[in-house]
Amino acid sequence: MFREAARRFIATEITPFHGEWEKVGVVPRELWRKAGDAGLLCPNVPAEFGGPGANFLYNVVITEELGRAGATGPQFTVHSDMVASYILSFGTEEQKKKWLPGMVSGETIGALGLTEPGGGSDLKALRTRAVRDGDHYVIDGQKTYISNGQLCDLVVLACKTDPEAGARGVSLIVVETSREGFQRGRMLEKLGLKAQDTSELFFTGVRVPIANRLGEEGAGFKMAMHKLAHERLIIAVNAVATCEAVLEWTVSYTRERKAFGKLIAEFQNTRFKVAELTALVQGVRVFVDRCIELAVDNRLDSTDAAMAKMVTSELQCRRVDECLQFFGGYGYTLDFPIAHAYIDARVRRIAGGSSEVMREIISRKVFDG
Ligand SMILES: Cc1cc2nc3c(=O)[nH]c(=O)nc-3n(C[C@H](O)[C@H](O)[C@H](O)COP(=O)(O)OP(=O)(O)OC[C@H]3O[C@@H](n4cnc5c(N)ncnc54)[C@H](O)[C@@H]3O)c2cc1C
Numbered sequence: 308m309f310r311e312a313a314r315r316f317i318a319t320e321i322t323p324f325h326g327e328w329e330k331v332g333v334v335p336r337e338l339w340r341k342a343g344d345a346g347l348l349c350p351n352v353p354a355e356f357g358g359p360g361a362n363f364l365y366n367v368v369i370t371e372e373l374g375r376a377g378a379t380g381p382q383f384t385v386h387s388d389m390v391a392s393y394i395l396s397f398g399t400e401e402q403k404k405k406w407l408p409g410m411v412s413g414e415t416i417g418a419l420g421l422t423e424p425g426g427g428s429d430l431k432a433l434r435t436r437a438v439r440d441g442d443h444y445v446i447d448g449q450k451t452y453i454s455n456g457q458l459c460d461l462v463v464l465a466c467k468t469d470p471e472a473g474a475r476g477v478s479l480i481v482v483e484t485s486r487e488g489f490q491r492g493r494m495l496e497k498l499g500l501k502a503q504d505t506s507e508l509f510f511t512g513v514r515v516p517i518a519n520r521l522g523e524e525g526a527g528f529k530m531a532m533h534k535l536a537h538e539r540l541i542i543a544v545n546a547v548a549t550c551e552a553v554l555e556w557t558v559s560y561t562r563e564r565k566a567f568g569k570l571i572a573e574f575q576n577t578r579f580k581v582a583e584l585t586a587l588v589q590g591v592r593v594f595v596d597r598c599i600e601l602a603v604d605n606r607l608d609s610t611d612a613a614m615a616k617m618v619t620s621e622l623q624c625r626r627v628d629e630c631l632q633f634f635g636g637y638g639y640t641l642d643f644p645i646a647h648a649y650i651d652a653r654v655r656r657i658a659g660g661s662s663e664v665m666r667e668i669i670s671r672k673v674f675d676g
Contacts, residue, residue, distance in 0.1 A: 328502035343413025357408030374548030380502025390417030418459035431474040437466035456506025477527035488513035499650035536612035546619035617665035620655035
């Protein structure tokens with residue numbers, strides 16, 4: 308029932324308007340409030356903090372349905388699966404009461420600020436500083452590629468509280484964007500994900516109470532590593548759902564289109580290629596489902612998550628390209644969802660940890676135990 312409701316919401320509130328949002332580069336705030344009303348934001352937040360109190364499987368359903376519909380504009384996953392998830396896992400009772408109800412209703416939109424112009428893969432090298440001044444931090448720095456950058460009301464921000472301490476000098480601080488000294492930069496013009504407001508963010512002498520810090524001072528890197536596994540699984544879930552949808556579109560199209568007096572679906576090349584893709588996608592689906600089970604039990608480790616992200620995003624990039632080929636010239640026009648799926652896929656091998664960083668994580672386990 309929840310899946311049907313999510314699918315209906317996407318079909319009526321997102322798909323018809325997605326093309327318009329792609330032109331302006333951002334989805335309307337109103338959509339967030341509607342999604343909140345429909346129970347599609349932060350489904351796993353418990354009732355005491357204003358949420359529906361469901362489990363992670365509900366987050367999975369939303370991500371799958373967005374992936375299936377090619378609805379890449381609304382960044383509900385960063386909001387629900389990352390920002391709310393950090394607050395839920397590491398926040399105090401007071402912090403949860405303060406921020407989560409608004410995130411569930413869609414009044415408050417969340418962003419995650421890890422990446423900086425100087426680099427994203429090496430989180431411990433970040434340069435944004437948070438210096439203590441009485442019972443406040445004073446934050447100076449810059450972030451880039453931040454999803455929900457134009458819309459966000461709060462940012463879970465990775466800062467250096469001790470620049471000499473490497474990974475142990477990183478802390479996570481929740482910064483409300485209404486604070487003086489916070490500024491949104493330009494919305495980045497991207498290859499795909501055209502309706503997403505990926506942006507630069509600037510922090511100049513932003514004063515934030517120490518009470519806004521999540522967890523202990525210096526524990527930010529550890530918390531981010533823990534949560535990145537979750538983020539990578541969600542990316543994998545979205546990738547598999549997208550691959551499944553792309554296969555469906557390909558089968559339908561090749562069953563209707565003719566060349567040389569035959570349906571494209573009747574050529575052996577089509578049948579073999581689609582058969583091979585179906586088997587590959589089924590294979591990763593089973594692995595990702597297993598990872599979801601582990602995540603529900605809180606047993607998903609960073610290597611499993613890295614494997615899931617790497618294999619699904621590589622599969623998505625290469626195989627969407629192969630499916631697009633069956634659409635001929637139509638596949639190259641933005642009137643067809645397959646063209647969007649093609650340009651939107653490329654980022655999966657970069658964002659949330661690149662494929663190379665995933666290989667690094669996996670090889671550490673393989674060689675170093
Ligand atoms: C559309 C989009 C949305 C994003 N949303 C967010 C967001 O909401 N919040 C946020 O904080 N970030 C976000 N990001 C940033 C994203 O997570 C980073 O782009 C990613 O982590 C890579 O960092 P980088 O771009 O700085 O590349 P770099 O770290 O500069 O890496 C460049 C290249 O070097 C390779 N490389 C790096 N280290 C190694 C290594 N040890 N071994 C081998 N190769 C290596 C990388 O694989 C990559 O190919 C987003 C990015 C995009 C494109």
